[in-house]
Amino acid sequence: MTKKNMMVVAHRIAGRIVKEVGNYSIALGLALKEVWRQVKTYNKKRFGWEAIYSAASRLTTPKKSYSTSNVGGVPEWIIRKNLTTEETYAVLNTYPDVTFKKETEKAVLVDFHTDFGHVTMWCPKSVLVA
Template sequence: MSKKNLMKQAHKLAKKIVEKVGDYIIALKLTLKKVWAMAKAGRKKMSDTAFKSALYELTHQKKEYNGPEFFWLGSKGIPVWLMDNNLDQTELWGAQLAYNMYAERETEKAALIVFETDFGNITMWAPKSVIKGF
């Protein structure tokens, strides 16, 4: 599949799922990942069956994570999914043992969060739009 066809298919899928996702940019990101995965798997073009299958997978995926939504330390909260995506398993375990959490640096849209632990500091960037209390 050419890059032009990849983008066409991704936009076509995104238009179908934008209502469920709520934002076109997010829908496009999800569909680009799906279409790219199909292209890497060796598909030369997307048939109607493959299109319907991709559409079903994108709109009917179940949420896998059932734990707490935020990691709270005092009045400050970081989404667990964000920590899961940005920290490796050891850092995630260490961050959950933190005794202090603060923003070391900030930009207009993000903050560098520092988790102080007995084992040293763990840092990660987090968008301000999803963190609570900073």
């Protein structure tokens, strides 16, 4: 993709997100970063309207922020990172009994006994809440 095409696409994306950002130069900077990210990651040669729409929505949608809550000393973000969607739902939406099955120098094997069954995962000791 040529630099001219990248600028054209970036201006199209910036035109779509300028209302949410409030300033066209900031919107253009964000759009250029997004276009460059997609060119480098996906080796894109051209952008269609679908890519422009998805890039604009990606830039204007706020990212998920994880809460600082924990379950039995295990932070929520590590549960979301290491477990599947169903297991995460079971651990976070019930009141599980938490036991530590095994322990190594740097990690512990955590067992969550939920209403849906047992869910086990390894958790680094460095992230455990005291």
